[in-house]
Amino acid sequence: MTATTPAARRGPSPLVGRLVVWIVFGALFAYMTVQSVGNLLTVSQSVQAFNAFLQSTSGGDSLQRSTPWGWLVLDIAIAPVAFVIALWATRRSRTAVTVGIFLVAFAAAGVLWLDLQLFVPRLLDF
Amino acid sequence: MTTAASPPDGSVDHDDDEALAWGDADDATHVDAAHNPVAVRQHGGRDPETPETSGSLVGFGVFGGVYLLYTVAWLLTASTAYVADVDTMLTVFVDVLRFLAIVAPALWFTVVLRAGRRRRTRTRLLWMLLGAAVLFPWPFLMTRSFG
Numbered sequence: 001m002t003a004t005t006p007a008a009r010r011g012p013s014p015l016v017g018r019l020v021v022w023i024v025f026g027a028l029f030a031y032m033t034v035q036s037v038g039n040l041l042t043v044s045q046s047v048q049a050f051n052a053f054l055q056s057t058s059g060g061d062s063l064q065r066s067t068p069w070g071w072l073v074l075d076i077a078i079a080p081v082a083f084v085i086a087l088w089a090t091r092r093s094r095t096a097v098t099v100g101i102f103l104v105a106f107a108a109a110g111v112l113w114l115d116l117q118l119f120v121p122r123l124l125d126f
Numbered sequence: 127m128t129t130a131a132s133p134p135d136g137s138v139d140h141d142d143d144e145a146l147a148w149g150d151a152d153d154a155t156h157v158d159a160a161h162n163p164v165a166v167r168q169h170g171g172r173d174p175e176t177p178e179t180s181g182s183l184v185g186f187g188v189f190g191g192v193y194l195l196y197t198v199a200w201l202l203t204a205s206t207a208y209v210a211d212v213d214t215m216l217t218v219f220v221d222v223l224r225f226l227a228i229v230a231p232a233l234w235f236t237v238v239l240r241a242g243r244r245r246r247t248r249t250r251l252l253w254m255l256l257g258a259a260v261l262f263p264w265p266f267l268m269t270r271s272f273g
Contacts, residue, residue, distance in 0.1 A: 035216060093241070100237045107230035108260045110223035111200075115264045117208040117220075122268065 017095035022087065025102040032079040032113060040072040043120060050124075068123050075116045082109035174243045182247040186239070189254040193231035199263035200228045206265050230261050 047067045054060035086105035090098040178186075208220055226233075234257040242250045 031219065035219070097241045100233075101241060103226075104230070104233045104237045107223075107226035107233055108257070111227045111230055111261050114208050114220075114223055114227060118206065118265050118268055 014095050018090065018093070018098045021090075021095065021098045021102055025086070025106055026083065028106055029079040029083040029109065032109065033076060036072075036076040036079065036113070039075060039117075039120075043067065043072060043124070044069075047124065065124050068120055071116060071120050071123070075113065075120070078109050078112050078116075082106070171244045172246055179247065182251070185247070185251050186254070189251070189258065190235060192258055193235050193261070196231040196258075196261050196263055197228060199266040200230070203263065203265040203269060204228060206269055227261075227263075231257070234261060 044067045047065050051064045054064050082105045086102045089105075090101050093101065204224060208224075209216060212220075235254070238250050238253045238257065242253060
């Protein structure tokens with residue numbers, strides 16, 4: 001009968017599992033950020049085009065809109081902030097806990113992202 | 127007049143080494159410092175084996191009820207159109223987020239209770255409060271008129 005070493009009992013390093021979780025959710029958070037950047041570009045271009053159209057008409061200046069930069073930047077910041085908080089919270093966690101916390105962080109970031117997808121167009125209303 | 131202190135009794139065996147020992151670890155009455163709730167509390171955490179106080183149970187119950195209402199609100203706004211004229215990948219992504227928004231309150235509640243079971247009750251209640259702020263179902267209010 002062979003003696004069981006502590007390393008053999010412990011199995012593979014938990015860092016590998018956590019790295020996989022970090023990479024997978026990192027990709028999802030990155031995709032969310034890219035969409036937010038695209039949203040910022042689309043909305044700002046739409047507002048510029050709308051304002052340019054109003055300037056070409058007589059008496060339409062009062063209807064001009066301003067780009068909601070604050071909300072659009074917040075939209076971009078949501079995913080990176082959620083990722084960093086989840087990364088900090090799971091720096092010494094087991095893999096199962098890491099998955100749970102990242103899932104919650106992604107869901108929470110998604111909730112805020114959906115809120116802004118609905119809220120920002122209502123600010124413009126054109 | 128004599129003093130209260132009596133001279134050492136030579137018939138009694140004073141074993142100083144035994145007096146300083148805590149006893150056998152296999153003894154049923156032995157208390158291990160690593161699992162002592164008092165020691166754990168002094169380090170800012172709590173012993174997960176310790177039962178919840180009635181105050182914390184009420185607090186978690188209130189947040190559980192709030193989160194349940196959030197779940198219903200997100201479920202009722204599941205058909206809200208968040209994006210239009212987008213590619214298939216973004217449509218799938220939004221659908222996934224739509225589903226996650228419905229289960230997010232339950233997920234948040236479970237993770238705070240399970241992953242934070244070594245944390246103090248106040249810390250867990252603060253995380254619950256943060257969840258109540260973050261997961262608030264704004265689309266439910268925005269897409270409905272209550273007048």
